[in-house]
Amino acid sequence: MSISSLGVGSGVLTSDLVDQLVAAERKPTENRLTQKTERTEALLSAYGKLRSAVTELRLPMRQLSSPDNLKAFSASSSNEGIGVSVDSTKASRGTYSVEVTSLASAQALASNDVFDDRDSTSVGQGTLTLNVGDKITNVTIDSSNDTLQGLANAINDSDAGVSAGVIDTGNGFQLVLSADETGTANAVSISVSGDTGGTDTDGQGLSRFAFNTGMDAGAGLQETIAATDAVMNINGVEITRSTNSFENVIDGLTFDITATGTSTIKVEQDLGAVADRVQGFVDKFNSLQSTIDSLAGFNAEAGRGSLLTGDSTIRGIQNQLRQILTRVVPGLENSGVRSLADVGITTNFETGGLEFDRAAFEEKLKSNPDDVTALFAEQGRATDSQVEFVRSSSATQPGTYEINVTQAASQGNLLANSALADGIVIDGSNDELAFRVNGETSVSLQLTQQTYTSAQDLVDEIQSQLNSNNALSAAGTSVKAELDVNGNLSFTSSKYGSDSAVSLTSAENAATFGLDAVTNTAGVDVAGTIGGQTAEGDGQVLFLGSGNGDASGLQARILGDATGNRGSITFIEGVAERTVNLVSGFVGADGALESRTESLNRDLEQIQENRVRLEERIESYRERLVSQFSAADSLISQLNSTRDYVTQQLAALAPQNNRNNN
Numbered sequence: 001m002s003i004s005s006l007g008v009g010s011g012v013l014t015s016d017l018v019d020q021l022v023a024a025e026r027k028p029t030e031n032r033l034t035q036k037t038e039r040t041e042a043l044l045s046a047y048g049k050l051r052s053a054v055t056e057l058r059l060p061m062r063q064l065s066s067p068d069n070l071k072a073f074s075a076s077s078s079n080e081g082i083g084v085s086v087d088s089t090k091a092s093r094g095t096y097s098v099e100v101t102s103l104a105s106a107q108a109l110a111s112n113d114v115f116d117d118r119d120s121t122s123v124g125q126g127t128l129t130l131n132v133g134d135k136i137t138n139v140t141i142d143s144s145n146d147t148l149q150g151l152a153n154a155i156n157d158s159d160a161g162v163s164a165g166v167i168d169t170g171n172g173f174q175l176v177l178s179a180d181e182t183g184t185a186n187a188v189s190i191s192v193s194g195d196t197g198g199t200d201t202d203g204q205g206l207s208r209f210a211f212n213t214g215m216d217a218g219a220g221l222q223e224t225i226a227a228t229d230a231v232m233n234i235n236g237v238e239i240t241r242s243t244n245s246f247e248n249v250i251d252g253l254t255f256d257i258t259a260t261g262t263s264t265i266k267v268e269q270d271l272g273a274v275a276d277r278v279q280g281f282v283d284k285f286n287s288l289q290s291t292i293d294s295l296a297g298f299n300a301e302a303g304r305g306s307l308l309t310g311d312s313t314i315r316g317i318q319n320q321l322r323q324i325l326t327r328v329v330p331g332l333e334n335s336g337v338r339s340l341a342d343v344g345i346t347t348n349f350e351t352g353g354l355e356f357d358r359a360a361f362e363e364k365l366k367s368n369p370d371d372v373t374a375l376f377a378e379q380g381r382a383t384d385s386q387v388e389f390v391r392s393s394s395a396t397q398p399g400t401y402e403i404n405v406t407q408a409a410s411q412g413n414l415l416a417n418s419a420l421a422d423g424i425v426i427d428g429s430n431d432e433l434a435f436r437v438n439g440e441t442s443v444s445l446q447l448t449q450q451t452y453t454s455a456q457d458l459v460d461e462i463q464s465q466l467n468s469n470n471a472l473s474a475a476g477t478s479v480k481a482e483l484d485v486n487g488n489l490s491f492t493s494s495k496y497g498s499d500s501a502v503s504l505t506s507a508e509n510a511a512t513f514g515l516d517a518v519t520n521t522a523g524v525d526v527a528g529t530i531g532g533q534t535a536e537g538d539g540q541v542l543f544l545g546s547g548n549g550d551a552s553g554l555q556a557r558i559l560g561d562a563t564g565n566r567g568s569i570t571f572i573e574g575v576a577e578r579t580v581n582l583v584s585g586f587v588g589a590d591g592a593l594e595s596r597t598e599s600l601n602r603d604l605e606q607i608q609e610n611r612v613r614l615e616e617r618i619e620s621y622r623e624r625l626v627s628q629f630s631a632a633d634s635l636i637s638q639l640n641s642t643r644d645y646v647t648q649q650l651a652a653l654a655p656q657n658n659r660n661n662n
Helices: 015-064 148-157 205-209 271-296 312-326 358-367 369-376 455-467 470-475 575-587 592-661
Strands: 073-077 082-086 094-102 108-111 126-132 135-141 162-168 173-179 188-193 221-225 230-234 237-241 245-247 253-257 261-269 345-347 354-356 378-382 387-391 399-407 411-419 424-426 432-437 441-446 450-452 479-483 488-496 502-507 518-521 527-530 533-538 541-543 555-558 564-573
Touching: 015 271, 015 312, 015 575, 015 592, 073 082, 082 261, 126 205, 135 148, 135 441, 148 162, 148 173, 173 221, 188 205, 230 253, 237 245, 271 312, 271 354, 271 358, 312 345, 312 575, 312 592, 358 369, 369 378, 369 575, 378 387, 387 564, 399 555, 411 502, 424 455, 441 455, 441 470, 450 455, 455 479, 488 502, 502 518, 527 541, 575 592
Parallel strands: none
Antiparallel strands: 073 261, 082 253, 094 230, 094 261, 108 173, 108 221, 126 135, 126 188, 162 173, 230 237, 245 253, 345 354, 378 564, 387 555, 399 527, 399 564, 411 488, 411 518, 424 450, 432 441, 432 502, 479 488, 527 533, 533 541, 541 555
């Protein structure tokens, strides 16, 4: 019997009755699962809000955990044509008198000859050799590009450091060239070889586009704009640069000049910028406290708590944060600044939030910047002036660690084996030197052709070329050229360590410089111990990897060449650094919030499984009811049929009985 025919026999055991019984069976369990789902989802939402509020605390604290962000400086210039920007990580307070006497400009050249046509008139064939700075480029002119426009295109395609163009003067066409970079170091020299239109220097054919000191009078290109360097005097000291940007003249300052003139530059500590960062931390902490109050607070008047009232995870977060923010920072016990309260950051015990006295903070920062920095950020204090704290890791524990150096770091060196003579003549036969620096940077020098009265004059010329070398600049390194005690030419890399090296790759007439035989000395890395643990060396940096006790992750830069006991470093982990690590632990993969969230998600999965089992049980219950009702209905139907039959038989017998009675 189908469920649609239920009740046919009895009129009572209907499908509606099955539905009512099934609904009654389902409701208690379904209500319980729904309530549990709603609570679990509410808890997940609450922990999501808590995670967000805790995570937002990490950004301002991460800013304060960097010592550089606690040393904000601002710079001003009294002349807008002499702009100045500041890097607070390197700057310090000061006032400077600046005078700009010259701006850097790029050299410009133009052809003396004016051509009737740019696309058909022959300019001559051969090879142009362009020398720009330390770069030499050959440009071939043949039948495929023997026009003024073809010449300009060939120069532009060569990437020689020169841009070429053709201008219409109204009376014909001229070739114009300009160096891509400013400064005398990027001046252009152009020579010609294989000129089919005459000699290489007579100003006929392709030599009309040469520009060098060997040209015949009136031949070749004319200089329309001379290459000049930017010249600036700072407190009476003259500084020259090839561009109008002066970097690394004064630590932390960059000058960008657009006009000549004078200016007063003032660099002052920007106390307000640091206070703003601290205010950001206070605001985020108070926002976190408000979130916690809304999720876990207790309403005494209503006599009821919130969703997370009494939650152990929240209590743990609050207790650990409170412990960090109210403690005396280890290592600062005897300092003028020991805790947040000493710099105007106090706890309101009624609300649990923080209050910030900005004026008190700025005063402490101004009078005691080093201790305020240590209060927030990580800091390493070395007893040896030539030992510098570099960084730590999350495994480094606050404490004092002894430094012992067994090998000082050194620089790679190239030394000539014979003395450099006075009166050396540099000409086309010996004006080129090439080196490989630190195993990866190729350096080509072209020396100015002239007679150098003394060996030191030639060394100064070599050093000048090294200082302006683009390859070294791009690699962020330098090489020092000098004479040793025996008058031998010496080249030393600025880099320290096993990667530091200088090697000669080519030299025209090397004997001129005493470089026909050389001694190469590679640099070595520093070696020693930190806190009694054997450390690794990388250049001048001595460091401990993981698994080396409390000092694991500590890095120190060892300057100078002294070995043996180099004093100690006291590592201080400030409030901000500690808070960042704590927050990262809370929200990390193994943190308390993640564990709680995963547990709640598992609860939701279990609830869903319980719903599936409920549906299976209810379906089985429904089938059982239908089966039972069907059987009962069938029986009732049979009984009804029997009743009807008996009733009929009795009714049929009734007339006969009546007749018999009569």
